[in-house]
Amino acid sequence: MTISLRTLALTTALSLALASTAQADVTIRYLASHGGLSAHELAEELGYFQGTGITLDNVGYAGGGPESLMALAGGSVELGSAATAAVLNSIAGGNDFLAAYPSNGINDQVQSIFYVLEDSPVRSIEDIVGKTVAVNTLGAHLDYTVREALHQKRLAQDAANLVTVPGPQLEQVLRSGQVDVSAFGYWQTTFEGVARQNGGLRAVFDDTDVLGEIAGGFIVLRRDWADDHPAEARAFVEASARALDYARENPDETRAIFARVLEDRGENPQVAQFFKGYGVRQGGLAVERDLQFWIDVLEREGRLEHGKLKAADILFTPAKTVAAN
Structure with a gap:
């Protein structure tokens, strides 16, 4: 894998910028998924967390989103990853989660x-x-x-x-x-x-x-953790969003990183050649429709009380979170 001088410069600049806001050394435990990397894992491989005080700790694999959210609710990890509907169901059930950034999206290139x-x-x-x-x-x-x-x-x-x-x-x-x-x-x-x-x-x-084109799922943080670590939460989200853009702009390099990490994990590195991208819009952050579409569906099905959840209250907003603390 070859990373250009421009990419290295951008990585260094991002790390320095995020380091200026980080306040503490924190470890973020998470469950990985077979056959791929989440954007925060890619960000770590690219060095985007250098100087932020953030250390990622892969503590195993999740069989699916609900399992990941259960681990988050139980406090055995600091972040979860699940489909939007599963995230909303979990929040409606009493878990105070924030949708940090879209883990993946669907479009004409990346889809189920x-x-x-x-x-x-x-x-x-x-x-x-x-x-x-x-x-x-x-x-x-x-x-x-x-x-x-x-x-x-x-x-x-x-x-x-x-x-x-x-x-x-x-x-x-x-x-x-x-x-x-x-x-x-x-x-x-x-x-x-x-x-x-x-x-x-x-x-x-x-x-x-x-x-249609929409975020398929989210990386999720507990609200209390984000409140206790506002600068680190912001650094985490911004570095992960930058990694989403990196993957779009550098598909071959991203597949090479995937192959190396999958091999290190004991998985089949050959599957990395089929990675199409994350399918997330430029900038890596969500818009309210990404959540509101499923809120409307759950309300229609009677699984969610009308007006109980609002997309704006669930979406993590880095600048607002840091300013409030």
């Missing part, structure tokens, strides 16, 4: 894709009624995407049978006929790329067809 075998009779959203669909976890992005897809077709939202399958096994269970559809999440483009390369699969629909 629902695959079937080439000879499958499933050719549309309507055809998944009564079929078994493999998703990474229940109560998160793929679950709610299926529900919303069926709702838009005026079908019962629970008309498909969802089963949980870890990302590395999505291709296997589809090819063996254990499921009718395998949903590769927007954060699983590495696994999706391998499956597509092996051939014999056909895409039925993707989440951009259903939701």
Whole structure:
């Protein structure tokens, strides 16, 4: 991997700027995901946390967003990562979380894709009624995407049978006929790329067809932690957002970093070549629609009291947070 002098200069400048606001040495524990890196992990590899007082500590893997949020609520980690709907459900359930930055987004380049075998009779959203669909976890992005897809077709939202399958096994269970559809999440483009390369699969629909361009999930902080560490929270978010931009502007270098880190973790480094990007808009930060879309869905389904949550109250705003402290 080659990093240009300009990139090194920008990294140094960012680190110095963030160091000027950091107030304490803090360790941020987190759970990683198989097959990829979150933007804060990429930021660490790029040296964006140098001088900020922040140390990242990978304490294991999360099987899905709800598991990550449970660890955050229980205090065993300082950040979580989950689909937007799962984050909102957790907050509505009493957890005082802040949506720090969008972990991934969906657009025409980066999206969750629902695959079937080439000879499958499933050719549309309507055809998944009564079929078994493999998703990474229940109560998160793929679950709610299926529900919303069926709702838009005026079908019962629970008309498909969802089963949980870890990302590395999505291709296997589809090819063996254990499921009718395998949903590769927007954060699983590495696994999706391998499956597509092996051939014999056909895409039925993707989440951009259903939701449009939107943040797919968020890195989440506890509000009390952000209140206690305002400068460090700001440094964390700004460095991670810079890493999201770096990945967009330097895809080859990013894939090289992914491959090296995955190999160091004992994972398959070859899947890194299929990383398409994070799918997040330029600047790396969220807008209110990223949350409000799902707030409206949850209110419509009766899962959330109308007016209980407001996007503006959940989105982390670095400048506002530091100023308030």
